[in-house]
Amino acid sequence: MSLVVQKFGGTSVANAKLIFNVANIITRAYQEGNDVVVVVSAQGDMTDELIEKANEINANASKREMDVLMASGEQISVALLAMAIERLGFPVTSLLGWQAGVMTSSTYGSAMITRIDPGRIKKELDKKNIVIVAGFQGLSQYYDVTTLGRGGSDTSAVGIAVALSADLCQIYTDVEGVYTADPRLIAKAKKLDAISYDEMLELATLGAQVLNNRSVEIAKKHNVELEVLSSFVDVPGTIVREAANVEKMLISGVAKDDKVAKISITGIPDSQGWIFRIFSKLSARDINVDTLLQTAVHGDRRDIFFTVKEDRLDDTIEALSKFCESIEGASLTYDKNVSKVSIVGAGMQTHAGVAAKMFEALFTANIDIQMIATSEIKVSVIVARELADEAVRTVHNAFFTTMD
Numbered sequence: 460m461s462l463v464v465q466k467f468g469g470t471s472v473a474n475a476k477l478i479f480n481v482a483n484i485i486t487r488a489y490q491e492g493n494d495v496v497v498v499v500s501a502q503g504d505m506t507d508e509l510i511e512k513a514n515e516i517n518a519n520a521s522k523r524e525m526d527v528l529m530a531s532g533e534q535i536s537v538a539l540l541a542m543a544i545e546r547l548g549f550p551v552t553s554l555l556g557w558q559a560g561v562m563t564s565s566t567y568g569s570a571m572i573t574r575i576d577p578g579r580i581k582k583e584l585d586k587k588n589i590v591i592v593a594g595f596q597g598l599s600q601y602y603d604v605t606t607l608g609r610g611g612s613d614t615s616a617v618g619i620a621v622a623l624s625a626d627l628c629q630i631y632t633d634v635e636g637v638y639t640a641d642p643r644l645i646a647k648a649k650k651l652d653a654i655s656y657d658e659m660l661e662l663a664t665l666g667a668q669v670l671n672n673r674s675v676e677i678a679k680k681h682n683v684e685l686e687v688l689s690s691f692v693d694v695p696g697t698i699v700r701e702a703a704n705v706e707k708m709l710i711s712g713v714a715k716d717d718k719v720a721k722i723s724i725t726g727i728p729d730s731q732g733w734i735f736r737i738f739s740k741l742s743a744r745d746i747n748v749d750t751l752l753q754t755a756v757h758g759d760r761r762d763i764f765f766t767v768k769e770d771r772l773d774d775t776i777e778a779l780s781k782f783c784e785s786i787e788g789a790s791l792t793y794d795k796n797v798s799k800v801s802i803v804g805a806g807m808q809t810h811a812g813v814a815a816k817m818f819e820a821l822f823t824a825n826i827d828i829q830m831i832a833t834s835e836i837k838v839s840v841i842v843a844r845e846l847a848d849e850a851v852r853t854v855h856n857a858f859f860t861t862m863d
């Protein structure tokens with residue numbers, strides 16, 4: 460007998476028929492003799508709809524109240540799923556995040572799990588109940604409801620798998636696994652049998668939303684193998700595990716992130732530590748600077764360009780506009796019309812020419828590269844947003860055509 464954690468995303472529980480489909484998957488695992496703990500997200504686009512509802516009332520609502528509202532989506536889905544399982548004749552209990560012992564920081568909207576006390580879940584398992592836990596939500600030390608950030612149910616699932624020392628953590632979703640690119644964008648993308656934690660972490664951070672990046676971080680830290688698989692088609696998915704147990708590919712995937720914005724500050728005097736002062740202003744507000752480019756000195760001036768997450772753009776402008784006005788001759792502009800396209804692959808550590816191949820593909824397709832960033836296992840470029848899908852296609856073709 461094993462202890463299995465299964466997570467189902469919003470599309471998988473979007474309506475009554477799909478809830479029964481998921482209930483069948485769960486009860487099958489239970490009938491096979493497993494202890495089954497399920498983590499579920501809000502139905503369909505419920506979380507987006509809740510945010511829209513809030514905006515109709517108060518577009519500047521406090522993050523605390525937003526969390527109270529957003530967490531309600533998962534409360535509905537756990538109850539409905541438990542009712543479906545009751546109807547199929549199996550013993551079941553639904554639990555909200557706090558009942559499942561999910562304790563978090565009090566950073567509303569992007570809370571971190573600080574600890575999970577699985578006592579109640581274990582009690583329910585001892586009673587032979589199937590346990591359905593609300594994903595995405597937890598409780599702060601001040602007994603306030605918190606949410607873990609968009610896509611956070613993946614993190615709830617992996618956290619609970621760690622707390623229970625589960626034998627298996629399955630992330631059921633609306634595609635058959637992790638692909639070499641978003642299969643909704645690239646029909647020819649190939650499903651991977653396995654991918655290392657590090658590569659999956661990069662892909663998730665660089666925009667492949669199939670797994671939330673924090674869930675992969677936790678899985679890596681605690682060495683929990685994840686299986687990403689479809690709740691619609693009964694075929695093996697993708698295993699996310701230690702690199703040693705994964706066949707090394709030159710490139711494992713292409714990812715795209717549209718939620719970035721580019722800042723340009725031109726005409727900065729090449730003296731008095733201006734660059735350092737600019738970036739101190741950002742770090743004081745906890746704004747992460749991503750891709751960064753600095754020009755050579757021209758005259759006695761230089762320019763810098765960098766990207767931030769699009770939802771931090773307003774903060775960035777607020778942090779810098781007055782300051783830049785005070786630097787004589789400097790000017791600050793921004794561009795939301797950009798995307799980041801990245802390739803990820805452990806193989807590039809040992810193979811030269813990977814970046815060149817990506818740049819050549821983009822050049823051949825007439826796609827201008829505005830900025831470049833690299834690390835050991837990734838190369839990212841910033842391109843105009845309207846060219847981003849074409850960029851993914853072109854780059855994917857360059858690396859994967861021979862695999863079809």
Ligand code: ADP
Binds near residue numbers: 500643
């Ligand atoms: P869930 O609601 O189950 O959490 P998500 O919408 O968060 O599902 O994630 C699944 C989606 O991730 C897929 O529908 C797919 O469009 C997208 N996706 C992006 N990149 C990839 C990739 N490399 N492999 C698989 N899916 C991807």
Ligand code: ASP
Binds near residue numbers: 501507594613
């Ligand atoms: N319902 C939440 C969201 O839409 C959490 C999740 O789906 O994982 O972001």
Ligand code: MG
Binds near residue numbers: 670
């Ligand atoms: Mg998701």
